Amino acid sequence: MTTNALTSKSSTSGRMGDKIFSGAALAAGILILVTLFAVAVFLLIQALPTFFADPAEVSGGQGFFTYIWPIVVGTVIAAAIALLIATPVGLGVALFISHFAPRKVAGPLGYVIDLLAAIPSVIYGAWGYMVLAPTLVPGFEWLSKNLGFIPLFEGPASQTGKTMLTAGIVLAVMVLPIITSLSREIFLQTPKLHEEAALALGATRWEMIKTAVIPFARPGIISAVMLGLGRALGETMAVALVLSTGNLIPSLIKTGNQTIAAEIALNFPEAFGLRLSELIAAGLVLFLITLLVNIIARGIISRHKEFSGAN
Amino acid sequence: MSATTTNPRHSTGGTPVPPARKRNSLAKGKLPKWAIWAVAAGAIIIGAAASTLTGFNIAAFAIYSAIIFLVAATIITTVVEGKRRGTNAMWTYLIYACFIVALIPLASVLYTVLEKGLPGINSHFLFSSMNGVTGAVDNQSVNDGAPVVGGAYHAVMGTLLITLWATLISVPVGMLTAVYLVEYGQGKTLSKAITFFVDVMTGIPSIVAGLFAAAFFGLVLGPSARMGIVAAVALSVLMIPTVVRSTEEMLKIVPNELREASYALGVRRWRTILKVVVPTAISGIASGVTLAIARVIGETAPILVTAGIASNINLNVFANWMSTLPTFIYYQILTPTSPTNTDPSVQRAWAAALLLILMVMALNLLARLVASIFAPKKGR
Numbered sequence: 001m002t003t004n005a006l007t008s009k010s011s012t013s014g015r016m017g018d019k020i021f022s023g024a025a026l027a028a029g030i031l032i033l034v035t036l037f038a039v040a041v042f043l044l045i046q047a048l049p050t051f052f053a054d055p056a057e058v059s060g061g062q063g064f065f066t067y068i069w070p071i072v073v074g075t076v077i078a079a080a081i082a083l084l085i086a087t088p089v090g091l092g093v094a095l096f097i098s099h100f101a102p103r104k105v106a107g108p109l110g111y112v113i114d115l116l117a118a119i120p121s122v123i124y125g126a127w128g129y130m131v132l133a134p135t136l137v138p139g140f141e142w143l144s145k146n147l148g149f150i151p152l153f154e155g156p157a158s159q160t161g162k163t164m165l166t167a168g169i170v171l172a173v174m175v176l177p178i179i180t181s182l183s184r185e186i187f188l189q190t191p192k193l194h195e196e197a198a199l200a201l202g203a204t205r206w207e208m209i210k211t212a213v214i215p216f217a218r219p220g221i222i223s224a225v226m227l228g229l230g231r232a233l234g235e236t237m238a239v240a241l242v243l244s245t246g247n248l249i250p251s252l253i254k255t256g257n258q259t260i261a262a263e264i265a266l267n268f269p270e271a272f273g274l275r276l277s278e279l280i281a282a283g284l285v286l287f288l289i290t291l292l293v294n295i296i297a298r299g300i301i302s303r304h305k306e307f308s309g310a311n
Numbered sequence: 312m313s314a315t316t317t318n319p320r321h322s323t324g325g326t327p328v329p330p331a332r333k334r335n336s337l338a339k340g341k342l343p344k345w346a347i348w349a350v351a352a353g354a355i356i357i358g359a360a361a362s363t364l365t366g367f368n369i370a371a372f373a374i375y376s377a378i379i380f381l382v383a384a385t386i387i388t389t390v391v392e393g394k395r396r397g398t399n400a401m402w403t404y405l406i407y408a409c410f411i412v413a414l415i416p417l418a419s420v421l422y423t424v425l426e427k428g429l430p431g432i433n434s435h436f437l438f439s440s441m442n443g444v445t446g447a448v449d450n451q452s453v454n455d456g457a458p459v460v461g462g463a464y465h466a467v468m469g470t471l472l473i474t475l476w477a478t479l480i481s482v483p484v485g486m487l488t489a490v491y492l493v494e495y496g497q498g499k500t501l502s503k504a505i506t507f508f509v510d511v512m513t514g515i516p517s518i519v520a521g522l523f524a525a526a527f528f529g530l531v532l533g534p535s536a537r538m539g540i541v542a543a544v545a546l547s548v549l550m551i552p553t554v555v556r557s558t559e560e561m562l563k564i565v566p567n568e569l570r571e572a573s574y575a576l577g578v579r580r581w582r583t584i585l586k587v588v589v590p591t592a593i594s595g596i597a598s599g600v601t602l603a604i605a606r607v608i609g610e611t612a613p614i615l616v617t618a619g620i621a622s623n624i625n626l627n628v629f630a631n632w633m634s635t636l637p638t639f640i641y642y643q644i645l646t647p648t649s650p651t652n653t654d655p656s657v658q659r660a661w662a663a664a665l666l667l668i669l670m671v672m673a674l675n676l677l678a679r680l681v682a683s684i685f686a687p688k689k690g691r
Contacts, residue, residue: 014579021581022495028487029496029505032551036508039519039548042526092409100406109410116417118671120609122637123664126644127420130427130657138368173416180413204399227514234516236612237637241644261518261612268525268616283522287515294514298507 039287047281053274067278068260068285070248074164075259075286078239079232081168081252082175086232087225089172090179097180098187099209110184117177125241128170133161133242140165140253154251162244165252167259170238175228182227186220187213219300226297230290236261260286342391350387354380377408424664431459431662440465441622441634446649453652461648461655463663465624466639469539470670472628473618473635474608476543477550482600484547485554486589492555493562494584512552520548521613528617537619539628542635545613550603557599561592594685598678605674609667611637636667 055063097110137159144155157163190213198208214221239262246256264279264286271279358376362368381404389397435458444461452459488505496502524545528536565588573583589596619632620642640660647656 014582017581018579021584022491025487025491025495028484029491029501031484032488032505032512032555033508035548035551036512038527039515039523042523042530043519046526046529089409089412092406093413096406096410100403101410112417113413115672115675116413118605118675119417119420120611120637120667120671122609122611122640123420123424123668125611126640126660126664127416127423129644131419131423135370139370176413204395206399206402207395209402230514230516234514234518236516236518237641240612241641261516264518264522265612265615268522269619280522280526283519287519290514290516290519291511294511297514298510302507 040284043280043284043287047277047284049274049277050281057274059275059278064278064281068282071258071260071263071282072285072289073248074257075233075261075289077164077252077257078168078171078243078259079229081165082171082232083225083229085169085172086175086179086228090176090224090228091183091221093176093180094184094187095209095213098184099205099213110181113177113180116173117181121174121235121237122241124170124174125237125239128166128238128242129162132170133163133166135161136166136169137161143253151250152252154254157253158244158255160244160255162242163253163255164243164257167239167243168252170242171232171235174235174238175232178231179224179228182224183217183221186217186224190216219303223297223300226293226300230293230297233293234261234286234290236265240265340391342388346387347384350384351380354383381405381408421668424661424668427658427661428663428665431658432665433458435460436462436659436662437467437666438462438464440624441639441648442624444622444648446651449647449649449655450652452655453649459655459658461659463636463639463659463666465621466634466636466663467666468624468626469618469621469633470608470635470637470667472626473539473542473546473614473633474604476540476628477546477607478600478604480543480547481550481554481603485551485603486558486596488551488555489558489562490584490589492559494580494588509552509555512548513556515548516612517549517610518612518616521545521616523548524613525616537617537632538630539618539625539633542614542618542633543628545617546607546610549610549613550607553603553606554600557602558592558596561595561599562588564595565591594682597685598682601674601678601681605671605678608674609637609671611641614638615641636663636670639663640667 050058050064053064055061058064058067060067093113097106097113101109137157140157140161140163141155143153144157147153148155194212194216195208198212199205203211239259243257243259243262244255245258245262245266248258249256260282264283267275268279355376357379358372361375361379362372381401384404385397385401388400392400439460439462441461441463442465448460451457488509492502492505496505521542524541525537527544528541569587569591570583573587574580578586614635615638618635618638620638621632621634625631625633640663643656643660643663647653649655
């Protein structure tokens with residue numbers, strides 16, 4: 001009798017609990033999907049006035065496309081410089097930690113590189129603004145003197161050092177830990193037997209890496225670089241602080257160029273009306289670009305899921 | 312073993328061929344250990360000489376020495392040990408160089424923050440705001456040598472409050488989502504979609520998250536709605552995916568036997584999750600949440616577009632503009648309080664940067680500590 005009453009009581013309250021709890025969990029999951037959808041929708045709603053505005057009223061006076069095009073190119077240039085520097089260095093560091101460093105120090109070294117990722121972006125920006133930019137000025141002068149015939153290094157070099165190249169280098173420092181930690185994970189997952197087989201056949205350490213580790217890790221490396229690209233495209237503070245902005249120019253060592261994220265950060269606090277919706281439209285463009293890059297990167301990872309622990 | 316001894320090719324074939332005297336590439340001479348150090352010393356000396364010719368500076372010296380060392384070591388190894396070992400040596404030194412190059416910015420950033428930040432840290436900086444500190448005050452402190460006034464108390468409080476609210480929003484949502492993914496949604500299309508979009512969300516640029524919150528609250532409350540809670544919502548958009556990922560990883564490694572034992576005792580599913588699964592994984596979850604907090608506490612861009620900037624203390628996240636440490640640093644550098652004498656602003660900015668780095672490092676350490684303290688007890 002008592003037992004019966006107990007079970008029936010606990011089972012009704014338990015059933016309710018089960019329903020409430022699973023419902024809450026489901027709701028939280030759906031909330032995330034809704035949020036991502038809402039990000040796109042709200043940005044679109046707020047950005048709409050820009051697309052239908054009189055082209056003469058948009059900044060630059062020639063419509064939204066003419067306004068956004070130079071800063072999209074600027075964003076891509078900054079990200080490209082960052083990746084050109086960070087990819088080889090990042091892969092080198094990952095290889096160093098996974099295959100070259102003594103086993104005892106490899107773990108702490110990985111932690112040190114992760115520290116790079118923990119430093120807030122505004123501090124990198126401040127560092128680029130106050131330390132890196134002045135340091136690079138002689139280098140820029142050398143570039144403009146000796147390689148000035150290439151449009152990329154056309155002089156006269158900026159005297160403050162606040163140029164696209166500086167911003168790209170700061171971005172490279174920020175992207176480096178992402179590329180390093182993801183590719184290190186994958187390098188460590190190379191089957192030990194493949195490595196030992198290569199060594200047993202008389203391969204040197206580099207030949208072992210070239211024949212066993214790199215082919216195994218290639219999809220992982222590609223997606224690590226893509227994720228780094230996503231970060232470099234969307235990074236705001238480093239560019240906003242380091243770059244002294246201007247029109248789109250080919251030279252990387254002169255004052256000029258602009259990226260989407262920095263354009264928003266620099267102008268949003270004072271913006272209102274059409275300018276506000278212009279900046280939100282720019283944010284929408286940035287969102288779509290990074291979304292595309294991330295979807296491609298995640299696609300590569302999930303297609304090679306059996307290889308990587310980076311997902 | 313047996314394969315080689317019974318191999319007929321070796322046992323037949325008449326008289327054994329005497330081994331050739333010619334040494335193959337594997338047995339070639341090796342460089343003595345000191346040789347590479349000698350090359351390094353030589354490279355440093357020649358590098359110093361070369362950089363003196365073009366006007367000495369430390370960067371040119373390091374670059375010249377490194378290049379000379381790389382080329383010389385590769386050539387010497389190639390000559391003595393053969394081409395393959397030469398290539399190996401070159402790549403080995405290149406990879407070592409990558410690591411050193413990666414450490415330079417880290418060391419430089421930490422050194423700069425310590426060097427420029429320490430002089431600015433004092434009780435005045437920690438416990439007063441920028442209220443009433445104008446360009447004239449800064450000019451006076453530069454001209455008369457008076458101590459720099461104005462502090463970051465308002466920004467510290469803003470950082471703590473906004474991060475607290477962001478945590479309050481993200482942790483329940485993130486943990487419940489992870490519970491759904493692991494306990495309820497296994498194999499369902501919805502859970503696959505959530506996993507995919509959580510991954511995609513990880514890559515949302517922080518400024519876009521800020522714009523989203525600004526656009527959303529702008530539609531609801533009017534175009535210039537900037538306050539702490541808007542920033543907290545923006546930060547949770549960045550924080551939720553991190554919480555989901557780390558919680559999911561932790562719930563996945565809880566052994567199924569624990570769940571089954573609980574079900575076998577007649578315990579309901581939700582009580583099993585709350586009393587068995589989550590407590591087992593709590594150490595990992597807690598450290599994941601701490602790392603997520605460390606990630607968002609340093610975000611600048613979303614705060615910039617959602618909470619504005621304030622120079623006075625505002626402890627109410629539901630009204631008026633607020634400052635946080637990152638935006639404080641940003642504005643002190645970009646728009647110094649006194650345009651002619653920027654030193655006090657720069658000093659305040661670096662002091663705030665030091666404070667921020669200490670907070671982030673403390674959170675990272677705390678995460679490791681939490682992971683070990685709350686780790687499930689093993690055995691009896």
